[in-house]
Amino acid sequence: MQVGEKMKLGPVMFDLAGTSLSPEEVELIQHPAAGGIILFTRNYRTPLQLRKLVQDIRQHRPDILIAVDQEGGRVQRFRHQFTPLPAARKFGQVYLDNPQLAKIYAETAAWVMAAELRQYDIDFSFAPVLDVDFKHNEVIGDRAFHSDVDIITEMGRSFVHGMNRAGMQAVGKHYPGHGYVGADSHLELPYDERTLRQLKAKDLIPFQRLIQAGLLAGIMPAHIVYPKIDKEAAGFSSYWLHTMLRKTLGFQGVIFSDSLTMAGAECAGGFDERAKKAWEAGCDMLLVCNNRLATYTMLDAMHSFSREGLHERLLALRGRGGEGVMALSADPVWEEAVELLKRMN
Numbered sequence: 001m002q003v004g005e006k007m008k009l010g011p012v013m014f015d016l017a018g019t020s021l022s023p024e025e026v027e028l029i030q031h032p033a034a035g036g037i038i039l040f041t042r043n044y045r046t047p048l049q050l051r052k053l054v055q056d057i058r059q060h061r062p063d064i065l066i067a068v069d070q071e072g073g074r075v076q077r078f079r080h081q082f083t084p085l086p087a088a089r090k091f092g093q094v095y096l097d098n099p100q101l102a103k104i105y106a107e108t109a110a111w112v113m114a115a116e117l118r119q120y121d122i123d124f125s126f127a128p129v130l131d132v133d134f135k136h137n138e139v140i141g142d143r144a145f146h147s148d149v150d151i152i153t154e155m156g157r158s159f160v161h162g163m164n165r166a167g168m169q170a171v172g173k174h175y176p177g178h179g180y181v182g183a184d185s186h187l188e189l190p191y192d193e194r195t196l197r198q199l200k201a202k203d204l205i206p207f208q209r210l211i212q213a214g215l216l217a218g219i220m221p222a223h224i225v226y227p228k229i230d231k232e233a234a235g236f237s238s239y240w241l242h243t244m245l246r247k248t249l250g251f252q253g254v255i256f257s258d259s260l261t262m263a264g265a266e267c268a269g270g271f272d273e274r275a276k277k278a279w280e281a282g283c284d285m286l287l288v289c290n291n292r293l294a295t296y297t298m299l300d301a302m303h304s305f306s307r308e309g310l311h312e313r314l315l316a317l318r319g320r321g322g323e324g325v326m327a328l329s330a331d332p333v334w335e336e337a338v339e340l341l342k343r344m345n
Contacts (some may be wrong), residue, residue, distance in 0.1 A: 008311040009035035009063060011279060011302050013256070014288045014295040019045050021056050028295065029061045033302040035285055035314055036065035039122070041077045047120075050078070054121045065285075065317055067171075070113050070125040073142055083112050083338050086345060088129055091155045092146030094344070103158040105344055106145075108337045110162025115328060118167050123319040126220060126256070128159040130172045130206040131179035140179045149205040156206055160215040167320035171218030171256060172210060175245065176234060177203025178222040189233065189267050190224045199226070204249075211251050217317055218254040219245065221283075223262055232281070233267055236274075241282030254313050255282055259289040260298065272301035284310055 013036030016025055028034060037057055044050050054066060068077050073087025086109060095102035113125060130152060131137075133144035145155040160170040176199055181190035210216050221234040221241065234240040235257045245251045260274045269277070275286050275298040284307065288294045328334040 007032065007061075008306075009065065009314045010299075011035055011284060011305060011307075011310065012275070012286050012288065012295075012299050013038055013065065013067065014299075015040060015290060016043055016053075017292075019043060019049050020053060021060075026060055028299065029057060029064065031299045031303075033299045033305070034061065034064065036067060038287060038289060039066065039068040039077065040289075041079075044078045044080075047081055050120050058121065063315060063318065065124070065314060066122050067124050067126060068117065068122055069127075070117060071127045071129060071143060072109060072113065075143060078117075082116055083341060084345060085109050085113055086341065087142040088145045088155070088159075089133065089142035090344060091159075092133075092144075092148075092151050095146070095151050095155065099154070103154065105340070106155045106158040107162035107165075108340050109344075110159040111165050112162075112334065112337050112341065114163045114166035114168035115334065118319050118321065119328060121319065124168050124171060124218075124317055125163075126171045126173060126218075127163070128156050128170060128172060129174070130156050130210070131174055131177055132203050132206075134179045136182050137179050138182075140174075144179055149202055152206045153209045156210055157213065157215060160210065164215075169217035169317050169319075170215060171220055171254075171317075172207060172216045173220035174222035174224075174258065175207050175219050176222070176226070176240060178224060179203065181224060192224050192226045193228060194226065196226075196229045199229075208249055211249050216251070216253055218256055219251060220256045220258055221245075223258050225267075235283060236267070236277045236281050238281045246282065252313075254284045254317060256285045257283040257287050259287045261289055261291045261294050271297040274298075275301045279305060284313065 010033035012033045015038050069075050072085030076085055091102050091106045094105055129143045131140045131144045133147045145152045163170050181192045223233050223235055225233045230237045230239040241255055257278045271294040278286055288298050
């Protein structure tokens, strides 16, 4: 492929080693199965460096999706010269005393997050977290808005509105709900012994409501098995991804796997088997992080796989506006928003 030549986006999103592209990574970006790059803290040193890194990626693959986990709280990959963002739980706490103020806070935080990322032509953050806080899962914990599904829905709705205002689409996680189990799917495969009736009564409600409102362009399933419902982990389950998410809930956007290098994904076999199993179950974009061998294996495994309408669904996640245009530090609206968030912290 010639530099700058456009090709359809593939189904694999992978990470980079450092703050600039290596020759090896330039080749990986141009692989036919490549469709996205996920950035981490190690990929950021200064605003100028980040801008150049993204520009270099775009030079070799203009439409490739570039994402980051910039939820706020303890999950905020870029911090130096970025606004500190509150953890989601803080919005839920404010909601109990002043629902309207909580909505303003959530929308403001999401707008600041998204506007800052869009300045660098980063397409989206994997947010918001729509899990229910059952008070015994430290991995989710304060990343969840609340234990009340009505509050989660309202805060999630406001957060997405803020992202959309800045030209960013939202990716809800971790479907159908990661908040109940105590285990960390980064380290082991959790089992949630609840019934479908129990999940429908609580965990699924925020996802269902935001899907019905047309607010989620992407969804990320959890590496969790719900054995009373299906023997496969949600991200490898055609029941959870096709029957429930596509057919019952009517979701039409992009389904992202969680990272297929997590311990919770080992249940599906080797790296190539994980990629094919997640794809066959219904995942549109396969995440592979922190393992270069896995990146090569999954790119090669997905070399010839295609899905009708996938390229167009993926392109819908591209950010709009902001990049290289808006100097936020000189924007009085941004300044007021940052001051509002400082008061919250």
